[in-house]
Amino acid sequence: xxxxxxxxxKDFVLEILAKLPVKxxxxxxxxxxxxxxxxxNSNFKSMYYENLKSKTTHSSSLLLWRYFDDERSDxxxxxxxxHLLSGERYENIVTLDLPSLFEENGFxxxxxxxxxxxxxxxxxxxxxxxxxxxxxxDQHKIIPPGITDDEPGxxxxxxxxxxxxxxxxxxxxxxxxxYYIHGQTxxxxxxxTIWQIYxxxxxxxxxxxLEMTKKEHIYNASIAYLNGVCHWWGSEHATNGLEEEQVxxxxxxxxxxFQTTSIVWLQKNVDRPIRSLVVLNKSVTLISSFxxxxxxxxxxxxxxxxxxxxxxxx
Numbered sequence: 001x002x003x004x005x006x007x008x009x010k011d012f013v014l015e016i017l018a019k020l021p022v023k024x025x026x027x028x029x030x031x032x033x034x035x036x037x038x039x040x041n042s043n044f045k046s047m048y049y050e051n052l053k054s055k056t057t058h059s060s061s062l063l064l065w066r067y068f069d070d071e072r073s074d075x076x077x078x079x080x081x082x083h084l085l086s087g088e089r090y091e092n093i094v095t096l097d098l099p100s101l102f103e104e105n106g107f108x109x110x111x112x113x114x115x116x117x118x119x120x121x122x123x124x125x126x127x128x129x130x131x132x133x134x135x136x137x138d139q140h141k142i143i144p145p146g147i148t149d150d151e152p153g154x155x156x157x158x159x160x161x162x163x164x165x166x167x168x169x170x171x172x173x174x175x176x177x178x179y180y181i182h183g184q185t186x187x188x189x190x191x192x193t194i195w196q197i198y199x200x201x202x203x204x205x206x207x208x209x210l211e212m213t214k215k216e217h218i219y220n221a222s223i224a225y226l227n228g229v230c231h232w233w234g235s236e237h238a239t240n241g242l243e244e245e246q247v248x249x250x251x252x253x254x255x256x257x258f259q260t261t262s263i264v265w266l267q268k269n270v271d272r273p274i275r276s277l278v279v280l281n282k283s284v285t286l287i288s289s290f291x292x293x294x295x296x297x298x299x300x301x302x303x304x305x306x307x308x309x310x311x312x313x314x
Contacts, residue, residue, distance in 0.1 A: 108120050111162075173197055232277065248301065
């Protein structure tokens, strides 16, 4: 007796599977033996990559934040540009003028853009101000400061870790980590770490009784938001206690709980790559760029908490 998979041409089946998100592909891999190792099939991988490019190209808009050294000026002068790109080839460019958070313009950073709302922040000494801005309506809100008590003998640092939408409670939230160290260095382990979350609906912060891994100190390249979950990657001590292991932290804004996923770097000890955490085709994706061998590595996460679900796309 013929099965359904025997009646449908194999090429047609692969075309259908190539349009699915990675998580769905992992689920369907248990249906048929030939689907277990689809990404080892070069034809399927090419097909999946082409579908991925077409979906990404026709997204409605893109927010571009540039931070660069202005070589035309004497001394160290750093510039910020924020642009909104739209169109089939992102040919329509609008420069955005972010509202200032301090009386004197400081150095601002764009954290993320969710549902058209831009979360940005500025640092001035130990003070950090966070703003939420809707460019379409020009509404701007400065978030009240978090719970930051000074500890004698220690330097306080505030690190913004995520911004996103809690669809269960219809609320926008910001996560930050307040930590105390000896001296202003990012090498030394913090003596005390406090996690906090801000709710736009209640307009206040609260402490989280959690111990999470902090993000890598590379600003926005280590964070991403997808479907009510804020993601960031950082380093923690491995189970043997001798070496560091890099993990992805996934914080659920509705339940205010988190999961970690061990990160599988496919190329190690080659050179110091540039690594970025992004959302690609509705999946959390790590992109590594290796200058020495002119190579780019793209790995997509199939399922949060499952180390083996990282799939190398290219």
